[in-house]
Amino acid sequence: MRATVRVLLASVLTTLGLTIAVATPALASAPAPFCESGASQFYCDATSTGTTTWTVTWYSGSVGTFTTAGPTLFAGCPSSNIGLPVRVNYSYFDGSVTQYSDTGRFTCRSGPWQ
Template sequence: MRAVRTLTATALATLGLLVVTPHAALANYPAPSCDTGGSSFICDAANLGPTTWTVSRYESGSWFTYTTTTSGSTLIASCRPNMPVHVSTSYVADGVTQYSDLGGFVCYGGPWQ
């Protein structure tokens, strides 16, 4: 029984690392399109107008998650080279919040290509 509890706790902890937003299962549109270089990234969402971004970065053995809102569909931010980044978005259309799928990439520290 202890092995089952440990396995369940481990599985839940792993899932917690993979899920950035509690609304991921409700995705209404594709993940943002992102490019990375120069220890930064730029992402574009599939919508117009104000966009709320949820970003998770893996640094020093832990995931750090933050949200920010942009006036348009583009986000530019910094990241640590060779570290994973997960990105999702949401926006309101006709009074209903729409959620994107979760996208991800590894931050590239070299020049933009």
């Protein structure tokens, strides 16, 4: 039923010469953070200025949000995530617009820093 409604709506809009604007996610405007891990901890460095909001997505899919006063984040890896991949990105306000980073990746390591 929903598919039929969408097809009919698209057909009517096409007949009227109208188009539908589709929202797209914001493009990253800052580079991905540099991250490394060791001793069950991790360190990430951004190119942000001022307050930085970090989003860390663990292998399980759970998400942690951290706010730092500057461009670095230092935190511990949950024991359930040791040896597993992590994704991280950040955002900050540059005075006129919120800047969003590409996604960085690292593995939570219990051994030497890498």
